[in-house]
Amino acid sequence: MGDVLPTCTKCGETRPRSAFPNSKHDPPRPCQPCKPCRNETRRKWYARNAQSALAINQGWRERNPHLMRLGQRRAELRRRYGLTLEDYASILERQGAFVRFVGAHNDQNTWR
Secondary structure: OOOOOOEOOOOOOEOOHHHOOOOOOOOOOOOOOOHHHHHHHHHHHHHHOHHHHHHHHHHHHHHOHHHHHHHHHHHHHHHHHOOOHHHHHHHHHHOOOOOEEEOOOOOOEEEO
16 A cells, blocks of 8 residues: 555645644644645734734743753753753763752653
């Protein structure tokens, strides 16, 4: 059986699977737009609703400061050293240091 290429519901083009969002359905559902069409739709929505989007994002950042710190730390490690947070923790453990992780679902520290 050959690999069936999905068709975008918005532009109507048949595209490779990589042009569609990841889906748990195999093949992707026929009611999905391709990534370029989704991006275009989201850009237009943001242009019309910029203030609302900024307020939503700001609210999330205020409610989740621990996730903001964790994301910033991950980005810094990746940018500076090319490491994941897990790689960094492994290095510290081998050196005998404690590693502090900020919990993903709460603001409690877990010592490893």
